[in-house]
Amino acid sequence: MARSLQPLVEAELEQSQKDTIITPKVVRAWKDAGLYKAQLPEHLGGDGADNVTYIQIVEEVARQDASAGWVFAVNTSGTRIAGALMERDAFLELLGPNSDGTAGGFANGKPPGTARKVEGGYIVKTEPMPFGSGTEHLTRAATLLFLVDQNEEKVIGEDGNPVVLTGWADVKHVEWLKNWNASGLASTGSGHYLIKEHFLEDKWIATADPSKISPEPIFQQGFWVPTFLTHVGVALGVAKRAIEEVAKVTKGRRRGAVPNLDEYPLFQYEFVRIESEYQAARAFSVQSCQAAWDAAVGGTFTDFHVARLDQANAHLHRVLNDIVSTVRLWSGSAVIPKDAVLARLVADAQVALNHLVADPQQFAKLSPELLARWRDDSLAKSF
Template sequence: MTTTTGAPPTTRAESQAEQIAKWVEVTRSLQPLVESEREESYRDASVTSRVVQAWKDAGLYRAQLPVELGGDGIDNVVLINIIEEIARQDASAGWTFGVSASGTTIAGVLLDKDSYLEIIGPDGDGLACGFANGMPPGTAKKVDGGYLVKTDPMPFGSATLHTTRVISLLFLVDDHDEKVLDGDGNPVVLMAYIDVKNVEWLNDWYASGLASTGSGHLKILEHVLEDKWFAHPETRIPGTPFAQEFWTPSILSHVGVALGLAKRALEEAAKATKNKRRGAVADLDKDAHFLYEFGRIEAAYQAARAFCLKAYQDAWDAAEAGTFNQSHINRIDQSNYYLTSLLNDIVSTAALWCGSGVVPRDGVVARIVADARVVMNHLVSDPQQLIKVTPSILDIWRDETKVNKC
């Protein structure tokens, strides 16, 4: 679907490079706090509220808000750099920040302006996110005052413990609790934003990786939800972040976390091999095998990073120009899959050269390996995503008027 109305380009006092440098410096200044809170975060299976509040106080959550809404108006590339830096510090923290930041942008895509502004609040740092894919876990029935909603337990409540509203898919049902069908005979599915006072978290997240993301099951308690908290994308508020449809911000956090994990893995391998002997190799720094392998995986990181950032820059530019369409989403899917497909090689190779540094269960390297495995297993990084978008990419390569633009 092509977006026919885009926001006028924002005149920025700072260049993109200056914004990246500024926001990465702010993000990196919070690394000591993220690291000092890690043990409690791991014990409670959720990043602590102190860390989330520090991100809010630093302005990270409102950074991508349009300037007219009190934000800094940063683009996709700057936001990916922020998520990458947080994930470099700790992948669970990066995931928590990323899905709540991108999830709140999605609320601006789906809700009308008044509802969205109510979520983000006067300081622009209120949050909304949740798992809005797969089989709807609950139902919504039209009643006086809105809809009667309730759900069974639903999985993957990443970062929802820190939100203002939780998103959920719901089957629309009639007065007899039968599913309402559309003109094609398919069940009507609604997307709703639930006040956290009507959410119950089951605290059952005991994961091998991304262990501090609070991604366990939750359920929506039975209550009446006002109409304004259901998705009405036709009333979308103006602004480039909101002109990129639902899927674009959804994938952005995955890209940032994968990049952060790859970057930290390379850092750890570089440090672990400095002036080190390993077996018969007196100096790993000068070992041809190590130099070849490190150069190879570092190139993979740089290539995947460049591909992802270009896909997201193109999407942003198109949204500003009012020409955003499905082809931009396809490139984002493709670049995300490419990055994730390289992540195992980058992380496992780096871990190998870290030697005994991978052994401590609570060490940095072991945590990177475990976190990367969970990231790689996520549905949005599955090979089916690449299969889905490749036919449209083939069409580009078969069109002489388009192939030179690939």
């Protein structure tokens, strides 16, 4: 179904770039096609898709346009995170009668806002916060909030640290500052947004009671698995489209003294090399996604499943960098026009590669656990 929407996504590209956010027409088409609820369990109105099926959908949407893939992925993964943190009744209300309600936003790092307890809920407000990818198309926008007392002083918890809450505000209380003017992923609407002061009911604050959280495997993989699935799917889509485009533009193309690039042994070597890298990195990613899902289904999910997916994602982005750099080199003048597919792919890849979860520090963070595993003869070295 995602593949059938490519003509619409491409027809809306120009308007999306002007608006710096994917158009409502594209989002409506995704919802009408059932893509927004593909991962929801069937009894919640979805198709019950597993991790691998989900990244295949994201890969296809991102292959059409990386910004579209990013918005689709953050909207759907954000909804999945909400289902893992939100009381079940509130989550069902979020989904709505068509099961296509969405949640998301930047709820990481230092809390940008405050929540003051009042009867039935909280008075909440935030400063402008960055990375509001796709929030303009959400039902509810997420944020972190310092709990404050009646004097607006931070409430300190038993651990000696300020109490931090996660909340989801109705987007009618959100203001977007429209300050996203990026060199790549330009249509993701990833600029700053703020939540205006308003009353937020208790039910829209993350629960601390596990018995109230949705029990299905999709919601039992925590915060980071949906985050990594977003990045894996988009990176795979960009890599796939880049390889497709260089295969097409080099057919019978002259470059300098080479009359037909696609018959030139050096190009042929480079093409097979990056195609192999794509296939291998994709297989690692798929394996890690499937292992996490199977473990969630079987009740054996651990932090190591998160670590493997983290590793697969970071590795995939190193591969993406190599693929896009190689494609740019061999595409010659085809990459120069600003509105060309190849120019957009190069720009989008560079911005995606700059994301924190694709940073080389991810490898360093994972090193101690992986070193320990390889030193222990009793532990399996792969899933």
